[in-house]
Amino acid sequence: MQTIRNIGTGSYLPPKILTNFDLRKMAQKISRRSFLKGTVATACSLAAAGIPESASGADDKQQLATLLDIRKCIGCEACVEACKKVNNKKYPVPQKPFPKMYPDRVPVMDWSEKQDVTDRLTPYNWLYIQRAFVNINGKETEITIPRRCMHCTNPACVKLCPWGAARQLKNGISRIDPEICLGGAKCKAVCPWHIPQRQTGVGLYLDILPSLAGNGVMFKCDRCYNRIAEGKLPACIEVCPEDVQTIGPRDKIIKKAHELAKEINGYIYGEKENGGTNTIYVSPVPFQQLHKAAEKGEGKPHLNPVKDTMADANKLAAAMIIAPIAGLAAAVGKFYKMTKSGE
Amino acid sequence: MNIRHDNTRKNKKSIIRYFYLINVFFLILTGSGQMPIFNRYYIADIPGLGWLGEFYVTHYMHYLFAIIFIAFITYIITDHLLSKLKNIKITSSGYFRGGIISGVVITGGLLVIRNLRGSGFEPGFIIFLDLSHLGLVIMLLVAGIYCAVFKKRWAENK
Numbered sequence: 001m002q003t004i005r006n007i008g009t010g011s012y013l014p015p016k017i018l019t020n021f022d023l024r025k026m027a028q029k030i031s032r033r034s035f036l037k038g039t040v041a042t043a044c045s046l047a048a049a050g051i052p053e054s055a056s057g058a059d060d061k062q063q064l065a066t067l068l069d070i071r072k073c074i075g076c077e078a079c080v081e082a083c084k085k086v087n088n089k090k091y092p093v094p095q096k097p098f099p100k101m102y103p104d105r106v107p108v109m110d111w112s113e114k115q116d117v118t119d120r121l122t123p124y125n126w127l128y129i130q131r132a133f134v135n136i137n138g139k140e141t142e143i144t145i146p147r148r149c150m151h152c153t154n155p156a157c158v159k160l161c162p163w164g165a166a167r168q169l170k171n172g173i174s175r176i177d178p179e180i181c182l183g184g185a186k187c188k189a190v191c192p193w194h195i196p197q198r199q200t201g202v203g204l205y206l207d208i209l210p211s212l213a214g215n216g217v218m219f220k221c222d223r224c225y226n227r228i229a230e231g232k233l234p235a236c237i238e239v240c241p242e243d244v245q246t247i248g249p250r251d252k253i254i255k256k257a258h259e260l261a262k263e264i265n266g267y268i269y270g271e272k273e274n275g276g277t278n279t280i281y282v283s284p285v286p287f288q289q290l291h292k293a294a295e296k297g298e299g300k301p302h303l304n305p306v307k308d309t310m311a312d313a314n315k316l317a318a319a320m321i322i323a324p325i326a327g328l329a330a331a332v333g334k335f336y337k338m339t340k341s342g343e
Numbered sequence: 344m345n346i347r348h349d350n351t352r353k354n355k356k357s358i359i360r361y362f363y364l365i366n367v368f369f370l371i372l373t374g375s376g377q378m379p380i381f382n383r384y385y386i387a388d389i390p391g392l393g394w395l396g397e398f399y400v401t402h403y404m405h406y407l408f409a410i411i412f413i414a415f416i417t418y419i420i421t422d423h424l425l426s427k428l429k430n431i432k433i434t435s436s437g438y439f440r441g442g443i444i445s446g447v448v449i450t451g452g453l454l455v456i457r458n459l460r461g462s463g464f465e466p467g468f469i470i471f472l473d474l475s476h477l478g479l480v481i482m483l484l485v486a487g488i489y490c491a492v493f494k495k496r497w498a499e500n501k
Contacts, residue, residue, distance in 0.1 A: 106383055154460040160398060162378045164470035170463065180470070184379035190398050213380075275460070309399065310458060316406040317455050323410045327417025335425040 063172025075144030079236035086235035094201030099210035120299035123199035123219035132293035148221040150277035157187035175222035182214030193301035275308030376401030437497035
């Protein structure tokens with residue numbers, strides 16, 4: 001079994017320049033047989049390229065990041081299927097009928113009858129292929145982009161969760177604990193891409209005040225944290241027949257992303273967005289162009305630049321250290337003034 | 344002359360009291376805004392209160408009021424130690440409330456550290472911090488109401 005230990009540290013295989021024609025041709029060629037062959041080839045190339053690294057980059061100092069070379073993605077959805085298959089046991093099994101919600105404005109979110117939906121993010125679909133038609137060198141080209149949680153380096157969803165249900169693992173994965181989450185959807189509201197998706201009728205809120213507080217559990221990609229802990233690859237990376245994704249320690253992945261972007265005169269997304277993420281996209285097309293062309297909306301994240309959402313408040317943290325000094329100085333100043341005036 | 348001096352002292356006391364109450368009110372308000380309740384329960388729909396439904400705004404405001412609060416309590420404690428120790432003693436209800444406030448400040452401070460990039464608290468400890476911060480604020484609220492009703496003061500003359 002290929003382990004994470006070997007990923008992302010070896011020499012990077014020069015990516016092919018794929019034209020629209022190539023993409024279509026490859027997509028047509030994809031059969032189960034070639035798919036399996038591709039998987040084996042992927043594993044072998046990764047094993048050959050391996051340089052020992054600290055276990056899965058999951059030492060306390062390094063976060064694991066993924067590099068997505070979106071030129072290579074052919075939109076075959078093998079990653080989507082693998083994600084569904086591997087994470088099936090984590091999917092919600094809601095209790096019905098749902099509790100009556102008060103006030104009425106609280107929306108019931110039920111995806112349990114639409115588990116087959118794959119064209120957006122849902123509680124049952126944590127990865128989808130976003131499609132954008134762009135003009136490259138005068139040719140109408142379909143670009144397909146695997147979209148899921150970006151796994152920010154300082155994730156607002158984790159930091160601002162009022163109950164600690166969302167957590168960041170030492171290897172940079174952010175995940176939501178379904179045993180604790182109440183489904184208030186704050187994580188979705190503060191996520192710049194609004195990634196987490198709610199399923200009503202499941203989770204802890206049913207045992208507390210089901211009608212008045214909470215509304216289910218939030219679900220999103222946990223980058224197969226359990227597989228990574230076992231030394232395996234996330235399912236979407238393991239099955240990809242085109243090696244779209246590479247995983248490894250963040251600094252190495254960033255370096256590779258820059259090398260690749262330089263080589264193809266391309267663009268990077270995710271390195272600086274929201275103060276830095278662990279999902280780095282490299283594209284031959286500017287991301288603003290992709291953003292304009294891609295279908296966006298509920299469960300379909302954008303590709304806009306994102307400022308560091310935690311930065312403003314965290315700057316105030318420094319002032320919090322100064323605050324007691326200011327209070328102390330004011331009191332001492334008052335005392336000095338009193339002593340001087342002989343009160 | 345003495346009457347004027349007493350009035351000035353009373354005015355100072357009431358300014359400090361109102362400053363404390365207003366600060367604690369906004370801390371509780373913005374702190375409550377960290378839970379997804381103001382939108383759900385129409386409070387953010389009230390004209391002028393829309394900002395209560397904005398998590399980043401309430402988070403930032405909570406930090407601002409926390410900074411003012413920390414400076415304020417440091418001033419009060421230092422002032423007491425320097426110039427009031429001889430004449431005024433803290434009552435038991437004062438010590439009790441002071442203890443709760445210390446707990447709120449410590450848990451809040453640790454949550455601020457948790458929010459910094461690269462902080463590595465264990466998930467269980469974060470849950471403990473979240474719940475204890477909330478629990479201590481509820482205790483402070485209950486203790487404050489009790490002390491207001493039964494006229495329990497923070498401090499009294501020796």
